Amino acid sequence: MGVITKISLQQKLKDRYNIFIDEKYAFSVDESVLIQFELRKGMELTDEKLAAIFQQDAVRQGMNAAIHFLSIRMRSEKEVRDFLVKKEVTNEAAEEVIRSLYRLSYLDDAQFAEAYANTQMNTSDKGPQLIERELKEKGIADVLIKKVLAPFEFRFQLEKSVKLAEKYRQKYRNESLIIQKQKIEQMLARKGYSWNVIHEALAESHPSENEEEQIEALMYQVEKAHRRYSKFSDGEYRQKMKQALYRKGFSIDDIERALERLQEES
Template structure:
């Protein structure tokens, strides 16, 4: 439906629930289909049969509808798993939401605590160290790639339990040591390289090497 002037008024003559989306309604002005709207925006602006609206109000409603749609897209994306702000912005852009629309949706998601980069960084670090068996260097690179800032990354690094990190490195190191072929020096080189590639710092790697090599000596009966 086209508007010829900003003060032109039209009357809502029909409100129709969409068949494929029970939260969206089709709005008819002067017996013609005009636009579709989410029920939240419809109720907020009292867009019911008989309501009279003008072009200026219509523009405001359409802008708010777009922002609400962006917000719901963000909620849906975050419902599949925790995300950083940068990841959410990228997803909204893919769906065509940018600029002020995206900014307001992000602000609303933050307000409702759906986006919290500090909490996300710590949660990601804990999961990767304990279940992904990754060292802090690897986790730091992942967080940077997800758009986390220096402060958020620093907080996540501080939250990593050093004992948990070492236990993960030791489990991986022991397994790699047993499967590595060659003499002691070969096993050491291969195990160290493997752990360093998984992001463990040199101090943790050295500690693991000392432990697994000592275990090998004890198992061989040469520790006396």
């Protein structure tokens, strides 16, 4: 219990006030809390009144921080809750902040999920399974996830995955056709596409039938392997070269011809 002897505006934070009790600094409050509790010089504060003031100020600080957090972009309820934990807002104050945010329409998981899914579908190369995982991580309910991913139809997924497959075929052009296929499958799976979509995409995205390009890919891998195994004796060298290139998806006949070509050029 004590009596307020001075109230002063903080220098750096213009919406907070320092409260002095019995001539000594006691605490600071948000301007809205100052007004709500009609704090003034000469006012006597009981322990119960102080507890109520501290609680409401914690809510106000949490609310201010949450609104700023939400002003950057839309957030899910879980993201805001996690943010308040990091800001060390008490559980009781956080619950009141969340209720207020919903009441003021700052929070709406249904709207957030729809906006997030639409953005990811239309501006990224992510598939529905990856988007679903991300929404789950953000605390979105399964029923909402199912609803917002419904427009992500098979044909739309296929168009996106075919473009990705063609793009990555170029990236992996120095690999054998077998390794190309494996890497594209793995990439599309990581992106969140189902195996049905992946298999259809690979069927529509045809590998290069250019024999010269395939020979170039093989020779590229031969030269890489040669740099690694050239220090070995002839017999061991050929064995390691064949094993390495076979693991890369090339046939034994092609490997034999490539090794002969390498020997002729060296």
